[in-house]
Amino acid sequence: xxxxxxxxxxxxxxxxxxxxxSTGRIVPFEGRFEDKIHTDPSIFKVDSLVDGxxxxxxxxxxxxxxxxxxxxxxxxxxxxFRKKKHPFGAVSKGYVDSLLLSNxxxxxxxxxxxxxxxxxxxxxxYLNDGTFLNEHLIRQxxxxxxxxxxxxxxxxxxxxxxxxxxxxxxxxxKEED
Numbered sequence: 001x002x003x004x005x006x007x008x009x010x011x012x013x014x015x016x017x018x019x020x021x022s023t024g025r026i027v028p029f030e031g032r033f034e035d036k037i038h039t040d041p042s043i044f045k046v047d048s049l050v051d052g053x054x055x056x057x058x059x060x061x062x063x064x065x066x067x068x069x070x071x072x073x074x075x076x077x078x079x080x081f082r083k084k085k086h087p088f089g090a091v092s093k094g095y096v097d098s099l100l101l102s103n104x105x106x107x108x109x110x111x112x113x114x115x116x117x118x119x120x121x122x123x124x125x126y127l128n129d130g131t132f133l134n135e136h137l138i139r140q141x142x143x144x145x146x147x148x149x150x151x152x153x154x155x156x157x158x159x160x161x162x163x164x165x166x167x168x169x170x171x172x173x174k175e176e177d
Contacts, residue, residue, distance in 0.1 A: 053072045074143040110123055
């Protein structure tokens with residue numbers, strides 16, 4: 001009887017830990033991003049949206065910068081470069097659009113390489129509520145993991161997020177009815 005109680009306790013503890021883990025990474029930020037854009041060089045205003053992993057921002061001087069999220073590969077909304085349009089591309093873009101249109105200011109951090117082969121700035125994006133956008137998109141199944149060395153700072157976290165999305169059949173991992 002005592003062993004059974006111990007097993008139930010461990011099972012409950014593991015379930016609790018998984019539920020805490022599944023919410024994604026949150027990094028608190030004091031204040032509102034829009035109030036800090038002229039004093040914090042890591043704050044940018046979202047200007048326009050391209051697809052599920054790329055968007056344009058304005059810096060504090062109003063200069064446009066094209067951002068490509070590090071570690072994230074969202075399905076394409078149209079044929080681009082060597083990649084083909086994917087049926088889930090519009091869904092992924094719509095989700096990112098809804099997040100960024102309701103969070104017009106983001107905090108960006110960077111890794112080792114700052115530009116990709118197409119001249120886009122590579123970054124990690126955080127919403128004002130602390131949501132780590134790169135990880136969130138993978139965890140919710142709106143993008144998949146794509147790390148390119150040397151920008152691998154969060155590779156393990158992104159891998160865990162993708163495992164979670166696949167196991168829970170979220171977004172792109174959802175089985176067709």
